[in-house]
Amino acid sequence: MSYKFDFAFLADKWPDFVAGAWLTIQLTILSIAFGFLLGTVCAVARVYGGPLLRRLVGAYVETIRNTPLLIQIFIVYFGLSSLGLKLSAEVSAVIALTVNMGAYTTEIMRAGIQSILRTQLEAADCLGLTRLQAILHVVLLPAMERVYPSLASQGVLLMLASSITSQISTEELTATANLVQSDTYRSFEVYVIVAVVYLALSALYRLGFWAIGQVLFERRRRLGTPL
Amino acid sequence: MIQLNANHLLYLLEAARWTVLLSLIAFLGGAVVGLPLALMRLSKVGLLRMLASGYIQLIQGTPLLIVLFLSYFGLGILGYKLIPLVAAGISLTLYAAAFLGEIWRGCIEAVPRTQWEASDCLGLNRFQQYAYVVLPQAVRIAIPPTVGFMVQIVKNTSLASVIGFVELSRAGQIVNNSTFEPFVIFSAVALIYFVLCYPLSVAARTLERKAHAGR
Amino acid sequence: MPAADAATDPIVRIENVVKDFGPLRVLDGVGFDVARGQTVAVVGRSGSGKSTLLRCIAGLETVQGGRIEVCGHEVGRPGSAARAQLRRDVGMVFQSYNLFPHLTVERNITLALTLVKKESKEAARKRAAEVLGLVGLTEKIRSYPEQLSGGQQQRVAIARSLALQPQVMLFDEVTSALDPELTSEVLAVMEDLARRGMTMISVTHEMGFARRVADLVVFMHQGKVWETGPTAELFANPRTAEFKQFVGSEL
Numbered sequence: 001m002s003y004k005f006d007f008a009f010l011a012d013k014w015p016d017f018v019a020g021a022w023l024t025i026q027l028t029i030l031s032i033a034f035g036f037l038l039g040t041v042c043a044v045a046r047v048y049g050g051p052l053l054r055r056l057v058g059a060y061v062e063t064i065r066n067t068p069l070l071i072q073i074f075i076v077y078f079g080l081s082s083l084g085l086k087l088s089a090e091v092s093a094v095i096a097l098t099v100n101m102g103a104y105t106t107e108i109m110r111a112g113i114q115s116i117l118r119t120q121l122e123a124a125d126c127l128g129l130t131r132l133q134a135i136l137h138v139v140l141l142p143a144m145e146r147v148y149p150s151l152a153s154q155g156v157l158l159m160l161a162s163s164i165t166s167q168i169s170t171e172e173l174t175a176t177a178n179l180v181q182s183d184t185y186r187s188f189e190v191y192v193i194v195a196v197v198y199l200a201l202s203a204l205y206r207l208g209f210w211a212i213g214q215v216l217f218e219r220r221r222r223l224g225t226p227l
Numbered sequence: 228m229i230q231l232n233a234n235h236l237l238y239l240l241e242a243a244r245w246t247v248l249l250s251l252i253a254f255l256g257g258a259v260v261g262l263p264l265a266l267m268r269l270s271k272v273g274l275l276r277m278l279a280s281g282y283i284q285l286i287q288g289t290p291l292l293i294v295l296f297l298s299y300f301g302l303g304i305l306g307y308k309l310i311p312l313v314a315a316g317i318s319l320t321l322y323a324a325a326f327l328g329e330i331w332r333g334c335i336e337a338v339p340r341t342q343w344e345a346s347d348c349l350g351l352n353r354f355q356q357y358a359y360v361v362l363p364q365a366v367r368i369a370i371p372p373t374v375g376f377m378v379q380i381v382k383n384t385s386l387a388s389v390i391g392f393v394e395l396s397r398a399g400q401i402v403n404n405s406t407f408e409p410f411v412i413f414s415a416v417a418l419i420y421f422v423l424c425y426p427l428s429v430a431a432r433t434l435e436r437k438a439h440a441g442r
Numbered sequence: 443m444p445a446a447d448a449a450t451d452p453i454v455r456i457e458n459v460v461k462d463f464g465p466l467r468v469l470d471g472v473g474f475d476v477a478r479g480q481t482v483a484v485v486g487r488s489g490s491g492k493s494t495l496l497r498c499i500a501g502l503e504t505v506q507g508g509r510i511e512v513c514g515h516e517v518g519r520p521g522s523a524a525r526a527q528l529r530r531d532v533g534m535v536f537q538s539y540n541l542f543p544h545l546t547v548e549r550n551i552t553l554a555l556t557l558v559k560k561e562s563k564e565a566a567r568k569r570a571a572e573v574l575g576l577v578g579l580t581e582k583i584r585s586y587p588e589q590l591s592g593g594q595q596q597r598v599a600i601a602r603s604l605a606l607q608p609q610v611m612l613f614d615e616v617t618s619a620l621d622p623e624l625t626s627e628v629l630a631v632m633e634d635l636a637r638r639g640m641t642m643i644s645v646t647h648e649m650g651f652a653r654r655v656a657d658l659v660v661f662m663h664q665g666k667v668w669e670t671g672p673t674a675e676l677f678a679n680p681r682t683a684e685f686k687q688f689v690g691s692e693l
Binding site: 068 | 285288289290291292293294296297300301303304378382383385386388389396399400403407408409410413414416417420421424425428
């Protein structure tokens with residue numbers, strides 16, 4: 001093998017990578033947050049709603065989970081544009097990622113909500129809480145705590161999947177890599193660097209989720225036991 | 228601008244066959260590399276465990292697109308000029324092997340400890356324990372999640388379009404470039420993926436439910 | 443305040459209640475009255491319908507026939523106002539305590555006070571401390587349910603219902619899930635409540651408690667009220683073979 005590895009380009013190009021990574025973080029934090037809200041609302045609709053609502057949510061979840069994210073992104077960016085709704089690449093990326101995260105979150109939160117015993121709801125009912133109050137105060141937080149590892153994993157997966165948005169020229173980390181490697185012709189080195197950055201981001205996101213968990217789940221922080 | 232017509236749909240369907248082929252290659256390749264990975268993860272030799280674990284964490288912590296680029300350009304460095312199908316096949320194999328290895332490790336660990344103990348008491352050595360007692364049971368446990376992962380493989384073949392392989396997604400882009408009806412075309416592409424994936428998803432869920440009912 | 447009742451009107455009226463679960467008739471014409479301040483013990487074998495009856499009074503199950511009235515209002519009237527009224531009048535304590543595990547003892551009690559009674563946080567906290575004092579668990583106010591024994595959890599559950607100042611308290615086999623050493627602390631709290639004049643309907647297997655504390659005993663069998671009457675009289679002169687057998691087996 002006569003290939004000479006050469007990382008010299010980093011000296012000039014490292015700000016580009018930082019900018020790309022920063023956009024990745026911004027896009028994915030927004031999408032994770034909105035996707036979680038969307039997914040939770042859908043999960044509540046799925047568990048407590050009427051038959052029509054349940055079927056609608058089911059259709060949404062199955063459609064997203066059985067089609068590639070790349071195509072979903074194309075439909076939002078190119079498809080909506082051809083129908084008259086012109087959105088920027090970043091906005092399209094966030095919409096597509098949010099819708100995607102929402103579908104997976106729906107399933108995760110649905111499992112969490114269904115793991116809360118019906119007797120908890122009965123007790124809340126007997127105390128006079130309305131259905132909505134019971135869902136908000138007695139069901140959602142424990143449900144979330146139960147499935148939190150899955151939620152965190154899904155968040156990390158979404159961050160990794162955001163690399164696909166490079167295909168609609170969102171200038172996030174993977175797009176940056178593509179640009180730099182076409183400038184410098186050091187393709188392999190560039191993607192090695194970017195892989196390392198993504199690994200670091202994965203670790204960072206896991207840490208972030210852990211910290212959020214400590215804040216949200218006071219009982220777990222104090223007692224250290226599973227719910 | 229060409230009008231959208233039935234030929235375009237046919238073109239998409241033909242490309243879908245390549246999607247299916249690539250999925251099968253990725254699955255078989257992933258299985259062949261993934262099983263040894265799973266066994267390495269469970270090995271008594273620390274070095275083997277670390278190597279397998281390191282590989283899996285590397286692949287699982289990196290976007291598939293980057294894995295694709297790394298293997299594509301990496302192969303170029305090693306002096307191989309490969310046709311996109313083979314390059315894509317190798318990349319997806321590396322990706323599938325990591326995930327299948329992890330899934331199967333979990334399934335092997337799910338076989339109750341007592342099975343190991345019983346077969347050990349009967350005098351079977353480690354290889355025999357695996358071959359005759361543990362793996363057959365692990366396979367039954369592994370079927371639902373493996374079928375579920377096949378859905379991921381099919382969806383991820385869409386990324387092979389980025390390194391130039393003409394499967395369903397690339398075909399959609401090509402058709403779009405001549406007809407400029409992205410909403411219709413990509414919706415049709417999505418529908419074809421759905422037809423490929425949904426039965427697998429349903430099968431995985433049914434198998435999962437049956438596996439639990441049998442307990 | 444409940445609707446203006448004459449002091450002698452029964453606070454709970456059960457008339458000819460019929461309840462089916464599909465093809466199975468669980469309650470077959472059950473009827474009795476409960477006066478304000480009375481303690482009623484509902485006893486009987488498993489499957490006699492006692493828990494179902496209690497759940498019907500609490501509005502957790504619908505009835506197919508007959509009528510239940512609590513504080514002058516019919517149970518099962520449609521509308522959220524009617525439901526809210528029932529919840530104000532009736533407190534229920536369950537066999538499996540049903541405390542909210544992710545909330546502290548204090549928050550378990552103040553949750554309904556702030557959300558339903560719209561009390562301020564400080565007022566709710568004061569009330570929580572008060573009712574915890576009544577059940578003897580003041581020091582556990584910041585604990586989580588999992589840190590308490592079964593008996594303590596059940597006492598917190600009683601305090602939680604008590605905090606809302608109901609007119610009637612329902613107890614559904616509240617000691618059945620407890621280890622024997624822990625039942626006495628819960629029964630002591632219930633006895634104390636009865637002495638303070640709370641109207642109580644208690645489904646129970648604790649015959650000693652029933653004899654000591656209850657004013658009225660209702661023996662249910664096969665979905666009907668088989669025998670009923672003032673406690674001392676009923677136990678002294680059992681009329682039916684089934685009740686005799688039941689009392690004999692419980693001792």
